[in-house]
């Protein structure tokens with residue numbers, strides 16, 4: 001992971017990368033600011049050079065996710081490829097992840113837990129109705145939009161990034 005440069009300050013599509021928000025197993029996530037609209041977005045950039053086939057599959061999955069419209073599913077705003085590295089532009093959740101809000105070992109009040117579970121269940125039901133399986137449900141992938149309002153992120157992206165055969169199951 002060390003040989004993946006920090007791209008803060010660089011431009012990606014219409015966005016300038018302001019700071020790194022985090023990094024996962026397969027991607028780095030940056031806070032971006034739109035050059036013209038001045039809006040903020042989170043930009044997830046996949047590590048490493050991918051083959052044309054990887055990019056085609058990744059793009060197809062991004063198309064599916066971009067069509068999901070649900071209040072508790074994080075919105076995908078755009079997608080691009082920069083020197084063979086695909087990136088996804090999505091809503092920026094300023095509240096961070098549920099894991100950041102509740103570090104491992106902390107106690108989530110029952111009322112809050114219930115609120116979160118209802119929201120994620122609704123998001124998953126909607127996804128399942130669209131024949132999509134998330135495959136990576138965890139607090140790191142639940143983002144706080146507002147105090148008690150969360151959105152599920154990372155649909156299939158991770159599974160795709162390291163297992164290209166898994167995408168085939170997405171629409172069969």
Ligand code: ATP
Pocket residue numbers: 021022023024025026027028029042044074090091092093094096097136140141143153154158
């Ligand atoms: P992985 O997805 O590889 O299993 P992960 O979920 O921790 O691991 P990413 O989805 O790549 O990793 O995200 C890394 C971190 O970036 C998240 O844990 C979170 O802190 C931050 N992040 C991701 N997406 C957003 C977003 N839309 N808004 C704000 N912060 C985000």
Ligand code: MG
Pocket residue numbers: 024140141153154
């Ligand atoms: Mg994630």
